[in-house]
Amino acid sequence: MKKYILNSLFAAVVLFAASCKPEIETPAGTTAGQANFSKYIAVGNSLTAGFADGGLYLEGQKVAYPNLLAAQMATVGGGAFTSPFFADAQANGSGYLTLSALVNGSPTLANVTTNLAYRDATHLAKYTGEVQNLGIPGMRVDLAFAAPYSAANMYMERLLSDTQVGTTTYFQFIQGRNHSFFSLWLGNNDALGWATNGGVTTDATNVLTDKATFSMLYSNLINALTAGGQKGVVGTIPDVTAVPYFNTVTVGALLAAAKAINPAAVAVFIQTGTGVRAATGEDLIRLPFQTAGLFGTGTIPYGLDPRNPIANNWVLDKDEIIRVKDYVNSYNSTIKSLANSKGLAVADTYTYLNMVKAGIAIQGININSAFITGGAFSLDGIHLTPRGNAVIANVFIDAINSKYNSTIPSIDITKYRGVKFPDK
Amino acid sequence: MRKLLLALLFSAPLWVLGQGFQVNLQGQKQIGMAGAGSALALDEASVFFNPGAVTFLEKNSISAGVNPLLFKSAFKQNGSNITENVKNKIAPPFEAYAVWGPKSNKWKLGFGVYTPFGGLVDWGNDWSGRYALTSLNLKAIYFQPTLSVKITDRIGIGAGFVYNHGDVNLQRALPVNYPDGRSGHATLEGTGSGYGWNAGLYINTLSNITFAVVHKSKVITKLDGGSATFDVPESLRSSFPAGNTFNAELPLPSTTTLGIGIPLSKSTTLAFDASWVQWRVYEELAFDYAVNTPALADTKSARNYRDGSSFKLGVDHKASEKVSLRAGVGYAFSPVQDGYVTPEAPDANRYILSAGVGYAPTSRFEVNASFFFEDVQSRKQKNIETGLDGTFKTLVYAPGLSLTYKW
Numbered sequence: 001m002k003k004y005i006l007n008s009l010f011a012a013v014v015l016f017a018a019s020c021k022p023e024i025e026t027p028a029g030t031t032a033g034q035a036n037f038s039k040y041i042a043v044g045n046s047l048t049a050g051f052a053d054g055g056l057y058l059e060g061q062k063v064a065y066p067n068l069l070a071a072q073m074a075t076v077g078g079g080a081f082t083s084p085f086f087a088d089a090q091a092n093g094s095g096y097l098t099l100s101a102l103v104n105g106s107p108t109l110a111n112v113t114t115n116l117a118y119r120d121a122t123h124l125a126k127y128t129g130e131v132q133n134l135g136i137p138g139m140r141v142d143l144a145f146a147a148p149y150s151a152a153n154m155y156m157e158r159l160l161s162d163t164q165v166g167t168t169t170y171f172q173f174i175q176g177r178n179h180s181f182f183s184l185w186l187g188n189n190d191a192l193g194w195a196t197n198g199g200v201t202t203d204a205t206n207v208l209t210d211k212a213t214f215s216m217l218y219s220n221l222i223n224a225l226t227a228g229g230q231k232g233v234v235g236t237i238p239d240v241t242a243v244p245y246f247n248t249v250t251v252g253a254l255l256a257a258a259k260a261i262n263p264a265a266v267a268v269f270i271q272t273g274t275g276v277r278a279a280t281g282e283d284l285i286r287l288p289f290q291t292a293g294l295f296g297t298g299t300i301p302y303g304l305d306p307r308n309p310i311a312n313n314w315v316l317d318k319d320e321i322i323r324v325k326d327y328v329n330s331y332n333s334t335i336k337s338l339a340n341s342k343g344l345a346v347a348d349t350y351t352y353l354n355m356v357k358a359g360i361a362i363q364g365i366n367i368n369s370a371f372i373t374g375g376a377f378s379l380d381g382i383h384l385t386p387r388g389n390a391v392i393a394n395v396f397i398d399a400i401n402s403k404y405n406s407t408i409p410s411i412d413i414t415k416y417r418g419v420k421f422p423d424k
Numbered sequence: 425m426r427k428l429l430l431a432l433l434f435s436a437p438l439w440v441l442g443q444g445f446q447v448n449l450q451g452q453k454q455i456g457m458a459g460a461g462s463a464l465a466l467d468e469a470s471v472f473f474n475p476g477a478v479t480f481l482e483k484n485s486i487s488a489g490v491n492p493l494l495f496k497s498a499f500k501q502n503g504s505n506i507t508e509n510v511k512n513k514i515a516p517p518f519e520a521y522a523v524w525g526p527k528s529n530k531w532k533l534g535f536g537v538y539t540p541f542g543g544l545v546d547w548g549n550d551w552s553g554r555y556a557l558t559s560l561n562l563k564a565i566y567f568q569p570t571l572s573v574k575i576t577d578r579i580g581i582g583a584g585f586v587y588n589h590g591d592v593n594l595q596r597a598l599p600v601n602y603p604d605g606r607s608g609h610a611t612l613e614g615t616g617s618g619y620g621w622n623a624g625l626y627i628n629t630l631s632n633i634t635f636a637v638v639h640k641s642k643v644i645t646k647l648d649g650g651s652a653t654f655d656v657p658e659s660l661r662s663s664f665p666a667g668n669t670f671n672a673e674l675p676l677p678s679t680t681t682l683g684i685g686i687p688l689s690k691s692t693t694l695a696f697d698a699s700w701v702q703w704r705v706y707e708e709l710a711f712d713y714a715v716n717t718p719a720l721a722d723t724k725s726a727r728n729y730r731d732g733s734s735f736k737l738g739v740d741h742k743a744s745e746k747v748s749l750r751a752g753v754g755y756a757f758s759p760v761q762d763g764y765v766t767p768e769a770p771d772a773n774r775y776i777l778s779a780g781v782g783y784a785p786t787s788r789f790e791v792n793a794s795f796f797f798e799d800v801q802s803r804k805q806k807n808i809e810t811g812l813d814g815t816f817k818t819l820v821y822a823p824g825l826s827l828t829y830k831w
Contacts, residue, residue, distance in 0.1 A: 022817040102659040361811030364555030410503030412552040417601040421657035
């Protein structure tokens with residue numbers, strides 16, 4: 001009998017304990033602070049649109065940083081957030097790159113060519129209906145004011161009516177949307193377009209935008225977006241050399257590979273704006289060069305002889321790097337000072353991505369800017385993986401919360417993937 | 425020439441010990457007194473608490489007990505609005521003791537089997553810290569033959585040899601994704617062994633106030649040839665070879681305890697224990713894989729523990745010939761410094777509260793029950809190695825029961 005009582009006590013105690021969960025107090029409740037997130041619009045380029053792996057497709061669109069941000073804003077009074085998603089039957093959108101194999105650590109990339117969203121060779125299926133994610137891949141601060149670009153850019157053309165195409169500028173397109181809050185992360189392509197063409201200008205998409213022009217046009221954008229006194233967040237422009245696109249194919253690796261075949265190879269030769277010279281570790285080679293099939297080919301081996309150097313557009317040489325860094329710094333001081341004058345939050349992605357370049361550990365994941373294995377950058381070496389988008393969205397959240405005393409909850413980045421590895 | 429070396433993706437999975445892995449459940453009577461009792465010759469559990477007191481036990485006895493333990497931990501990521509909890513899993517710390525010696529002789533033999541260290545934490549495969557840890561099941565079982573000798577009528581010394589059988593199963597998610605988006609997974613499983621000793625001095629003064637000095641040595645437990653299983657996409661298999669093994673060392677620290685027992689009346693005794701746990705031996709943890717690849721290197725991780733300590737006060741009251749009541753309070757200082765707190769042992773300073781009851785229907789038979797509660801204080805931390813950033817809060821519940829036969 002006594003034992004029975006003890007056993008019952010024992011069982012009761014275990015049941016009691018099982019229901020007593022520890023509590024963690026949250027210092028403040030959830031609040032929008034001084035901001036109003038009821039209608040949020042996102043202005044920007046490919047990073048805002050959710051472009052990844054060299055293309056725009058549904059999976060990427062769904063994890064674009066503004067979409068992740070909007071989902072978190074919902075807990076502090078945020079409303080619905082609409083995006084120009086591709087239809088499920090056309091989920092692969094423009095097509096994109098996948099990792100099809102790793103052979104001795106060397107990646108093979110393949111193009112996805114099914115379920116695309118093209119209505120003809122160069123145009124995507126139109127999207128009608130209201131959109132709040134206004135990100136247009138390729139958009140630049142200067143081209144935001146050029147009406148013909150709305151016809152030339154297939155991602156923008158897709159969102160416009162026939163009468164707007166070629167007559168409406170992006171600057172006009174983003175206005176009149178009755179927003180209460182905005183994000184503006186634009187200007188990357190004003191420097192990156194030039195850099196990803198090796199510092200060579202051939203058309204309007206690879207011009208290095210004049211500093212004063214940038215300042216004037218960015219000011220116009222900010223003024224339009226804050227015309228009704230709205231609050232918002234702006235993003236700084238990352239250092240273009242912080243991305244794997246410029247740090248994967250190195251001069252040292254090329255030379256080592258050449259020496260393995262021909263021990264007599266002495267240097268890698270490049271064409272620069274000021275002539276032909278031997279490349280050093282300070283010169284950056286573009287990522288696609290590794291699959292271009294040029295290096296070492298020809299009777300005068302390409303890139304290994306001063307008479308047949310690597311072409312200028314493949315290389316961002318050290319003088320061009322100095323130049324583009326100077327422009328990015330100038331753009332960023334413009335962005336920060338305009339934001340400060342309007343009382344806007346600043347998400348300093350420039351500083352943050354430089355930290356990622358050195359490598360950071362977040363929630364048990366080591367993230368860095370290494371191609372494929374770094375986890376933050378997708379297979380095009382420039383745009384973000386879902387995990388990278390979640391990390392950047394948290395940078396925006398931190399900036400908004402600290403500026404407006406809001407408590408938008410942070411995103412659990414472990415819910416988002418890095419690069420997908422083939423399981424074969 | 426187009427070869428891209430896979431950069432170092434992961435730091436190897438590691439385990440960390442802390443106060444959280446120190447299981448303060450080695451004798452039902454002492455548990456009821458918050459773990460105090462090294463200066464009391466209470467029962468056969470003195471084999472653990474103070475081998476020097478064993479020879480002062482009046483009877484030969486054998487006992488066994490179990491303390492189903494619920495380690496309830498919660499985590500809230502910094503800035504998040506979601507609290508995550510460990511799954512309800514019951515760890516089974518147990519203890520068994522035997523004490524024998526010829527009556528009215530100066531010596532007694534003892535034997536103890538108990539679980540001074542262990543941990544059972546299962547955060548699940550979907551929580552926000554899964555890349556630091558998904559689950560850990562660690563058991564250390566000590567076997568301790570002991571000899572205790574009376575030097576005088578009032579002073580006893582005793583010592584035991586300790587053999588440890590250790591078992592570990594540690595799992596975490598790996599931040600590599602399959603084509604369907606799910607993560608890789610690492611499982612480390614192994615058994616090991618180690619040796620040490622436990623010695624104590626027991627002094628009963630003329631005023632019947634008793635004193636104890638006890639030292640339990642460190643036990644370096646070596647795990648050789650544990651299995652390291654990595655579930656990764658096949659394209660990464662060469663970086664994480666199948667059938668890999670690992671060696672590691674699990675340093676279980678030494679403890680020095682000073683105890684006092686004060687008889688308040690004929691039926692009531694107060695016990696106080698101060699323990700100093702020399703966790704500083706735990707400076708780093710080296711982890712050695714049989715097969716290394718560029719993505720899977722051996723690691724040495726800084727742990728930089730400082731020493732821990734605890735203070736426990738308990739009272740034992742004989743309510744009647746057959747019934748005893750016990751209660752205790754305690755406080756323990758964590759050895760884990762800021763920046764080193766992990767989900768394996770979300771350690772912090774803790775309060776201890778306990779209660780116990782004993783019932784002896786005959787002079788030969790005894791039942792003891794206890795309830796042990798620990799409130800591990802909330803601790804906001806960013807781990808230096810993993811970057812896991814958030815607040816941990818833990819409560820520990822352990823009801824227990826033991827049976828004793830005496831002759």
